[in-house]
Amino acid sequence: MTAASLPAPDVADRSFWASCRVVETLVPTLATADTERATPWPQTLASQYARFFRDGDRTVYEAQVAARHARLTRATLAALLDPSAERVDEVVDGVLLLCEQSTWCWAAHDDTFGRFGRVTPTVTEPYLDLGAGEVAAQLAWVDHLLGPALDERAPGIRWRVRHETQARVLRPFADRRDWWWLGVDHPIMNWSPWIQGNVLAANLALEEDPSRRRAVTALVAEGIAAYWASLPADGGVDEGYHYWWQGAARALEAQDLLGFAGIEPEQAALDRIRATVAFPHSMHLGGDWYVNVADGAARPLATWPWNVLHAWALRVGDDAAARHAAARRGLPGGLFDERASLPRAVRMLSDAAWTEAPAAAPPLVGRALFPSTGVAVARSAPGSARGVAVSVKGGHNGENHNHVDVGSVIVALDGVPVVVDAGKPTYRAGTFGPDRYELWAVRGDWHNVPRVRGAEQAPGERFGARGFEVSDGEADSHPWRARLDLAGAYPVDGLEHWWRETTLDPDAETVTVEDSWTFADAGAPASADGPTAWHWLLAGDVTLTRGGALVRFTPDGGPTPARTLALTWDAEAADAEVDLRELDDPELAAVWGEHLTRLRLTARAEAPSGTFRVTMRPTGSGPQEVA
Incomplete structure (x- = not known):
């Protein structure tokens, strides 16, 4: 390692940056960078920053930060291809804007409000978070890649980069442990x-x-x-x-x-x-x-x-x-x-x-098992996306970025999830605060787990799966089973066991989820908060039938599905209803489209013990090949 350097060719290496492969690859980026050069840079405003503390919105400010980073990235790549004066000046402008930005920390992470009651950055107390690290690395790579050109065009800019990075990142990291x-x-x-x-x-x-x-x-x-x-x-x-x-x-x-x-x-x-x-x-x-x-x-x-x-x-x-x-x-x-x-x-x-x-x-492996986190995956046709694939989630409800999802099942048809986990919502102020578990996408009621006698699963590490086991995990052609006891995830008196067994029959392309439960009491509890219900979150169009549902999902940018997933259950044991969830969250809509649908199967009677089964298999034309 030489003094102050990084492992990539810098602007002086013309054999790399002027090579046909690199130039051809970066043609679209070069065009965008040249167009942007005549426009104002994205601005990070105090009012945008303060919104996190005022109304919980973090996306407006972070979007401006990301836009500034992206433009500087394009400007740097353009200057590497052709270090002309105007292109280097564009880089200098972006670098100095970052250096003069009051904080490199994202508002959602800054402790300025908690410590000082301020909704503007406290420049004397820099907070080292993901955002600050990203700026420091961005400036470091710009400096490494374009150092001589920066010195020639704007003497002093590299000194400023070092000064700000020392004060905001390097010294706080070394001096505070x-x-x-x-x-x-x-x-x-x-x-x-x-x-x-x-x-x-x-x-x-x-x-x-x-x-x-x-x-x-x-x-x-x-x-x-x-x-x-x-x-x-x-x-x-x-x-x-x-x-x-x-x-x-x-x-x-x-x-x-x-x-x-x-x-x-x-x-x-x-x-x-x-x-x-x-x-x-x-x-x-x-x-x-x-x-x-x-x-x-x-x-x-x-x-x-x-x-x-x-x-x-x-x-x-x-x-x-x-x-x-x-x-x-x-x-x-x-x-x-x-x-x-x-x-x-x-x-x-x-x-x-x-x-x-x-x-x-x-x-496209046929079987995968991670006992440490209680995650297991199996597919009916190893090496191909055709057929059905299923995953089961064990673990507990106090994991990093936790959702209330112990025992949740995901089912994909021909490579595309149809019985789904909604996933990551757009982050806001309450996403990681005391109100996190009021977010619908995080709650157990919007995962593929039951509500037991009116109770959702509870958050926290002590609420988790018991006895997680997978059989035939290595035999791709054999039926696969994952079994776990969900009782420990529910704050329900008298619940002794709630065994969930998920089975994949590769030959029949069929997934079966069977729940079997045992309560200590002889009958339904006198103070029940509500009935037992099974929830299934479905992507695409859902049609209820007698004792079943048909699901067809055509994701944006994907091929039209050749088959539909059919869910069936004992219609005498549960009443079926659907809840349409319109997606106004941009991140969720980007994955699933305009809506998701929750299928609710509500038990007609509460019994101290029993079994309920849902079966899922494709219908329609032959399997669809997906890369």
């Missing part, structure tokens, strides 16, 4: 590698004192090792697929930078890396659809750095993970997507093994 996301009085989660990886980039590019650079690098190495140690040995991630990319993948990126600095992971960390590299493809349903739990989208709403997964899969020898990543290589945005951050965009462009990776088909 009580940040909660380091694992101080709080379990380590995705913030830790995300922030520390960005701190490391700023440290390697901008810290000019060799002893301080070594010290901060050592602190990050310690922090990333702690993150790997916090992951379960089986590679499971309780935050799910979405946050794998903002947790484990961030740690892999940080590990790459540590390797550039001469620090390689210990064997214990490599074991955890090897296990978690297998997580994304294990959650894959087909196309761009994935099993989603917690605050995760079933369909990605962002650009993920598939090259990072590909590189580490090759390194640890996981062929299935490498093929899964390589399957994204030839798709739009696989080589470069301008929605990616500058660090991720440049690393993707300069990863020769990725840019030259041959086309591959995703592995």
Whole structure:
């Protein structure tokens, strides 16, 4: 490692930045950057920032922050292709705007209101959060990539970058070791590698004192090792697929930078890396659809750095993970997507093994099991998206980004989820506060779990599954069963057991969910809060039939489905109704369209013990092939 540098070609490497491949790849970005240059930069206003504290809205301010970052990314790439005066000036303008921004912290994370009662940033008390780390890394990469051009065109701008980064990020990180996301009085989660990886980039590019650079690098190495140690040995991630990319993948990126600095992971960390590299493809349903739990989208709403997964899969020898990543290589945005951050965009462009990776088909594994988080997945046709796939969620209701979903089931037909988990709502002030479990998308009543004698599941770690077990998990052609006791997730007196058994018959392409319960009392409770009901959240168009429902989902941008999923149950045991949920949340609507439908099956009688079964199988024409 040279003094103050990062592992990517800078503007002086014309053989790279003037190469036909890079120029052709960045043609659309170049056109956008040149058009933007004559327009005002996105502004981050005090009134936008204050909205989080006034009415809970965080998206308006963060959207302006993201727009400013995106424009600076495009301007930087354009200047790398052609470091003309006007293009470098555009970069300087963006850099100085960031340096003069009162805070790099996102309002939703800042402690200024809690500590001082202020709805404007407290510039003397910078808070080191995800937003601050992102700005520091952005500036670090701009400095590394365009340093000589910046010095020539705007002497002093690089000094300003170093001054602001030291004050807002590097010194707070080194001097304060009580940040909660380091694992101080709080379990380590995705913030830790995300922030520390960005701190490391700023440290390697901008810290000019060799002893301080070594010290901060050592602190990050310690922090990333702690993150790997916090992951379960089986590679499971309780935050799910979405946050794998903002947790484990961030740690892999940080590990790459540590390797550039001469620090390689210990064997214990490599074991955890090897296990978690297998997580994304294990959650894959087909196309761009994935099993989603917690605050995760079933369909990605962002650009993920598939090259990072590909590189580490090759390194640890996981062929299935490498093929899964390589399957994204030839798709739009696989080589470069301008929605990616500058660090991720440049690393993707300069990863020769990725840019030259041959086309591959995703592995679409037949069985996957993560006992640590109680997540199991099975499909009827391993290696293909056709047929049905099912996932079962165990665990407990106090996980990171938790939803109340112990025992929830997701069912996909021909690679597309139809019995679904709504997933991540747009974040607001109450999303992580005391009112979190009033959000409909987080509550148990809007997951595929029962309401037991009028009671929803309760949030908290003590409310969880018991006796989670999976049979025939390795035999792809055999019937598959997942069984767990949901009783511990409910604050219901006298509930001894609520066994949920989910079965997949591969030959019949049939999923069966059977609930069997036992109460200690001899009859229905005198103080019942309401009846027992089974909830099923469905995507697409739903038609009720006698003792059944038909579901057909045509997602935006996807092929017209060839088949419909039919749900059937004992019509004498439960009354069926549907609740249409119009989606005014932009993130949920981007995944599911205009609405979701909840099927409610309400028990006609309360018994101290009993069984209720729902069967799901496709109808219509033959299986649809989905990549």
